[in-house]
Amino acid sequence: MERELLLLGLLRHNHMHGYELHEFINRDLASCTDLKKPTAYYLLDKMAAKGWITQTEEQEGSRPPRRVYQLTAEGEAAFQRLLRENLVAYHQARFAGDIGLAFVDALEPEEARTLLQRRRDxxxxxxxxxxxxxxxxxxxxxxxxxxxxxxxxxxxxxxxxLGRLSVD
Amino acid sequence: MERELLLLGLLRHNHMHGYELHEFINRDLASCTDLKKPTAYYLLDKMAAKGWITQTEEQEGSRPPRRVYQLTAEGEAAFQRLLRENLVAYHQARFAGDIGLAFVDALEPEEARTLLQRRRDxxxxxxxxxxxxxxxxxxxxxxxxxxxxxxxxxxxxxxxxLGRLSVD
DNA sequence: GGGCGCATGTAATGAGTTACATGATTGA
DNA sequence: TCAATCATGTAACTCATTACATGCGCCC
Incomplete structure (x- = not known):
């Protein structure tokens, strides 16, 4: 899965904890992926169980303790494998918005334009x-x-x- | 869900059975969505249970009997609602292939080019x-x-x- | 006679989400 | 003092997939 690749790739150079990973992904990579918090923790646990990453408990002041992860040798190998797998393959994108477009002729052009204008905004x-x-x-x-x-x-x-809907 | 919208939209004008819907979607709409057979049957059952569609058993010769579906009034209402919902919203596309690209600098440019060339093909x-x-x-x-x-x-x-990978 | 196409499903599983729960610290 | 941030998780659920199962007809 590409989410595991993402986490491994990020952990390769920066040792991070779950909260930090989730925050980084949803702030700086939101345009590309989204990863909910439970999913992040779940994947980290799973990868730790597979021996791809190890965790170190860290405490900063009296803040909640946090588990900082780093790659193991097997983790690095998995990263290399997943990376090559991802790069060779073409991953088809699905556009959920197209299904509406497919049936847009069921509406009056005027209403369709109004709705699509909101999408455009x-x-x-x-x-x-x-x-x-x-x-x-x-x-x-x-x-x-x-x-x-x-x-x-x-x-x-x-x-x-939108232009075509105005003409027709 | 947009898969329900898709099925409703197709059933609006052509009464079809599950096999036929699956076939149409995976042959003519494969570039946009994919819908596995069990998913198609599952969704049709669900929509029938909700009263959005009704089924009529049909037999052609001694072929396996098939369940032909058509929209009810509630089905049409659901279609109208789902269509408007779909059209107003912008649905973000996620590109799974980008996660590989994000870490492509972990590989030698030559290998990266070879892999991405296959993706290009x-x-x-x-x-x-x-x-x-x-x-x-x-x-x-x-x-x-x-x-x-x-x-x-x-x-x-x-x-x-690919061009940039050659230069760097 | 064997394989493909037609036509339907079930069961198990997986991936990911929502909603919920906890508890300390920091800042207004 | 009240809300937000930091930090972790669990439980229940949804959606969709894979693998499996059935059985007839058609064509080579």
Whole structure:
């Protein structure tokens, strides 16, 4: 699974704890993935059980203790394997919004335009927000760049659809 | 859920049975969604239980009997509601392939290029195949058009990434 | 005679989510 | 003092998948 790859990749250079990983992913990588807290803890436990990562209890002042993870040799091997698997394969994207578009002719063009205009506004907001994400180091930045390209293309596509709905 | 919307939308104009729906979706809409057979039957049962659709047993010769579904008034209402819900919202796309890209600098550029070239080949094949899907009627065709646009954009993006990997 | 297509399902499993629970610290 | 942040988790549930099971008809 690519979520495990993501966690391993992040833990490779920075030893982090669950809360920190969840926070990083949902703040800086939200445009690409989302990982809920229980899922993060669940995956970390699972990978620890597989021997891919080890945990060290850490305490800072009187804060809640936290479990900081780092890769083992097997973890690094798993990372290498998952990375190559991920890179060779083309992963098809599914666009949930297309199912609505497929049946948009069931509505009056005017209502359809109003609804899609709202979708467009959200999309434009998403694009603006993604443009303001601070730069990541190394190829992590590719994820953001890809998302920005995609959002721009989606905006153009939606505008074309809106245009067609006005003409028809 | 958008899968229910999809099934309702298809059943609105053509009364179909489970096998037929599954076949249509996985042949003509594969670029957009996929729906496994058990999932199709499961959803149809669920929607029948909710009173959204009714089934009529049909027999053609000595073929296995089949359950042909059609929308009820509540089904039509559900369709209208789900359609509007789907159209207003922007549904974020997640690109599983980006997680590999995020860590591609863990590999030698040469190996990375080789792996991504294979991804590119699959992608190009997907684009060619999608271009040969026969036209759908009405706005169903939008789904295919969107996918073609997306695949073209992805190809350009991958080529840029490959170019950068050669330079660095 | 063997395999594929038609047509339906069940059972087990997995992945991920929501909602809930805990408890200390920090800041307004 | 009240809310938010830090930090971890459990339990129940949903959605969808895989693997398995059945049985007839058609074509080579």
């Amino acid at each position: 959200t999309l434009a907001g998403e694009l603006a927000a993604t443009r303001h994400i601070p730069l990541h180091h190394g190829t992590l930045q590719l994820v953001i760049e890809h998302q920005i390209r995609h959002l721009k293309a989606e905006l153009e596509w939606l505008d074309e659809v | 699959t992608l190009a094949g997907e684009l060619a195949a999608t271009r040969h899907i026969p036209l759908h009627h009405g706005t169903l065709q939008l789904v295919i058009e969107h996918q073609i646009r997306h695949l073209k954009a992805e190809l350009e993006w991958l080529d840029e990434v």
